[in-house]
Amino acid sequence: MRILVADDSDIVRRGIIDILSEEAEWNVCGEATNGSEALQKALELEPDLVLLDVSMSVPLIAPYSLKC
Secondary structure, eight states, rough: OOOEOOOOHHHHHHHHHHHTTSSSTOOOEESSSSSSHHHHHHHHHHOEEEEEETTTTTOHHHHHHHOO
């Protein structure tokens, strides 16, 4: 499973990536530090899962931009 991790905190993002890296079937394909970057990388990388900090703002177009 390809995973994109998006969080504005370096410490939180690093911790999540470290935990996810312990699972052989999970591959962190990218990381983002803000909502705009998360949307751009999600469209570019087409991950299976996006872990997104809910307190981080994401452009309103996001729900309409991603394929489900």
